[in-house]
Amino acid sequence: MALMVVKFDLKKRVKLAQFLWLMYWFSVMAGVLVFSMGLFFKIELRKRSEMMDNNESHFVPNLLIAVGLLACGINALGGKICYDSLDPIKFSRWKPMLKPFLVSCVAFNCLLVLTALLCFLMRIPLQFTLAEGLKNALRFYKDTDTPGRCYMKRTLDQMQIEFRCCGNNNFRDWFEIQWVSNRYLDFSAKEVKDRIGSNVDGKYLMDAVPFSCCNPGSPRPCIQYQVTNNTAHYSYDHHTEDLNIWKRGCRDALISYYGGMMNTIGALVLLVAILEVIVMIGLQYVNTSQCNLANPEDPESESEGWILEKTVKETFTDIMDKMKAMSKGNAVEEGGVDGVATVS
Amino acid sequence: MVLMKMKFPFEKRVKLAQGLWLLSWMATLAGAFTFTLGCFLKTELRRRAEVMDNTEIHAVPNTLMIVGLASLGINYFAGRMCQDALDAGRFPRWKTFMQPYWGVSLLFTLLMLMAVIMSYAMKGNLESSLKIGLKNGIRFYKDTDTPGRCFQKQNIDRLQMEFRCCGNTDFKDWFEVQWISNRYLDFSSKEVKDRVKSNVDGRYLFDGVPFSCCNPSSPRPCIQDRLTNNSAHYSYEHQTEELNIYIRGCREALVNYYMGLMNTIGAGVLSVFLLQSSVLVSLRYLQTTMEALAGQENTEIETEGYLLEKGVKETIMEYVTPVLVFLQLNQVGSEDTEA
Numbered sequence: 001m002a003l004m005v006v007k008f009d010l011k012k013r014v015k016l017a018q019f020l021w022l023m024y025w026f027s028v029m030a031g032v033l034v035f036s037m038g039l040f041f042k043i044e045l046r047k048r049s050e051m052m053d054n055n056e057s058h059f060v061p062n063l064l065i066a067v068g069l070l071a072c073g074i075n076a077l078g079g080k081i082c083y084d085s086l087d088p089i090k091f092s093r094w095k096p097m098l099k100p101f102l103v104s105c106v107a108f109n110c111l112l113v114l115t116a117l118l119c120f121l122m123r124i125p126l127q128f129t130l131a132e133g134l135k136n137a138l139r140f141y142k143d144t145d146t147p148g149r150c151y152m153k154r155t156l157d158q159m160q161i162e163f164r165c166c167g168n169n170n171f172r173d174w175f176e177i178q179w180v181s182n183r184y185l186d187f188s189a190k191e192v193k194d195r196i197g198s199n200v201d202g203k204y205l206m207d208a209v210p211f212s213c214c215n216p217g218s219p220r221p222c223i224q225y226q227v228t229n230n231t232a233h234y235s236y237d238h239h240t241e242d243l244n245i246w247k248r249g250c251r252d253a254l255i256s257y258y259g260g261m262m263n264t265i266g267a268l269v270l271l272v273a274i275l276e277v278i279v280m281i282g283l284q285y286v287n288t289s290q291c292n293l294a295n296p297e298d299p300e301s302e303s304e305g306w307i308l309e310k311t312v313k314e315t316f317t318d319i320m321d322k323m324k325a326m327s328k329g330n331a332v333e334e335g336g337v338d339g340v341a342t343v344s
Numbered sequence: 345m346v347l348m349k350m351k352f353p354f355e356k357r358v359k360l361a362q363g364l365w366l367l368s369w370m371a372t373l374a375g376a377f378t379f380t381l382g383c384f385l386k387t388e389l390r391r392r393a394e395v396m397d398n399t400e401i402h403a404v405p406n407t408l409m410i411v412g413l414a415s416l417g418i419n420y421f422a423g424r425m426c427q428d429a430l431d432a433g434r435f436p437r438w439k440t441f442m443q444p445y446w447g448v449s450l451l452f453t454l455l456m457l458m459a460v461i462m463s464y465a466m467k468g469n470l471e472s473s474l475k476i477g478l479k480n481g482i483r484f485y486k487d488t489d490t491p492g493r494c495f496q497k498q499n500i501d502r503l504q505m506e507f508r509c510c511g512n513t514d515f516k517d518w519f520e521v522q523w524i525s526n527r528y529l530d531f532s533s534k535e536v537k538d539r540v541k542s543n544v545d546g547r548y549l550f551d552g553v554p555f556s557c558c559n560p561s562s563p564r565p566c567i568q569d570r571l572t573n574n575s576a577h578y579s580y581e582h583q584t585e586e587l588n589i590y591i592r593g594c595r596e597a598l599v600n601y602y603m604g605l606m607n608t609i610g611a612g613v614l615s616v617f618l619l620q621s622s623v624l625v626s627l628r629y630l631q632t633t634m635e636a637l638a639g640q641e642n643t644e645i646e647t648e649g650y651l652l653e654k655g656v657k658e659t660i661m662e663y664v665t666p667v668l669v670f671l672q673l674n675q676v677g678s679e680d681t682e683a
Contacts, residue, residue: 153563214555216557220527221524
């Protein structure tokens, strides 16, 4: 009992082939879209690569690029097959290839679904990467004279301004590192000597944040220095002050930015996968309807098309049997070889 | 004396009509493009409307939008006319339409050229508008509790950060205004009282700038206050320090941005103008060659086409004389009544 049988006369076959050809062109464009999204994602990751530690993985955007290119190729080929399906002579050239092509389409769809899943899951490794990367970035903020790190200050400042965030987890991260370079500290001043003497590593720590943490939406001019000292500023209470500096940490800000991007890309890839399944089913109908003409000599006769020749269960058991037969065949051969070996 | 006469055999007429049809479609797209350019420029000007004093500069994008829409109509009719031109029987029905059509299309094509000239000529207007707008913006920076001005601080801060500029002409503009609200000044402290007393208007002035003037590319943490006091900061000399805050004034930054935008748009619209002019010239030739065919039995003969039936001067006189006569009649009439 075949799965989802549909009767086809010539007009219906022609309509199906034309419709499917159009759908294949949409799928090619969808493949281009997936490719460009992968490229965009890769560029965005590269832009912030200084905020990530060195072993960040570009696996997902590379996979998206590869899948996009593959989709373009497969769909272009499918479109060509559809175009030729109405001409019996041309179609007979494609006939032997069609079954392996459909099997590869099934595999490709599984790959698409896997890619979408990876997009949703990539958030987790990204979190660890960013935590490590931002910690280092904050440490190297002051090293504007060290080659290889001289642009870290500018990058971090611009990022804090753009993403409206401060520090790694929150603004207190700035209190734990020395972010003012020794070049600009007057070591003869009492205040500097006190601060350096007050901790083990001899670092100049203070309860202050860089200017890029300032919130333009604050009604009062930005308070960057002595942030936790209420008496240092008139009419100021740091416990209730919300608008002075950005409260959110940059790790959260970047995760939500990249997370949103990845969710959108993952959803789009799922939609493309659904489109691919539809065109694959359409191609199977075209294939079966062309192969099962009621009267093989007359191309205008009626035919039947189906998705699977037997039901799902039977097809599955067939495949399992074939695999068992193949493995048994191997075993018998090996047994024979062993037997020969022992005899001699 | 006919202006720019050309002979048109049948094949040339057909080619002219076909070429014009294609040109008119391209010109339609160019008209839509002009409209979108106008919309884009208007949006960009509106985004910074809070630092502009008047909206006179909006004449440029408004003109572009009007011209874009008009050229859609002009080119649509041009296309329809040349579709009918290949059939000598159908062309004469456009005869009464032609006079007003030429008037309207010449007007809008000239308006397109005017828009291009305006986009270059209105630089001074833009600059003075920005000067006043920025001056007010800086003055009202501290008024975050006054309705109608509470977002000035945020706007000016975002503007300075985005355009990498500080103050109106330069950063010293901040020294002349009180940009810290009285709500956050401790009037019992000696320092505040001294500063407030030191000037006539009782304002708290000091040599400091807001944080949005800070340049992220500076190698040292930003120095915002006591900018002109070298001894207040270690290893600091304000005359040679260039990277600490943005040196450029916001007026200059905004004028450069908008003039760059308008120059690019002006160049694009100029090419659209040339395309439109070529459409109109070709249409004129087509019209005159088809009119010469009127009443002829054989529609495949050679005809002549021209731009103007008489010379330029004579044509102008033809249009201007009725107007002059009207004016003179009025004058004579008023003299009579006076007498």
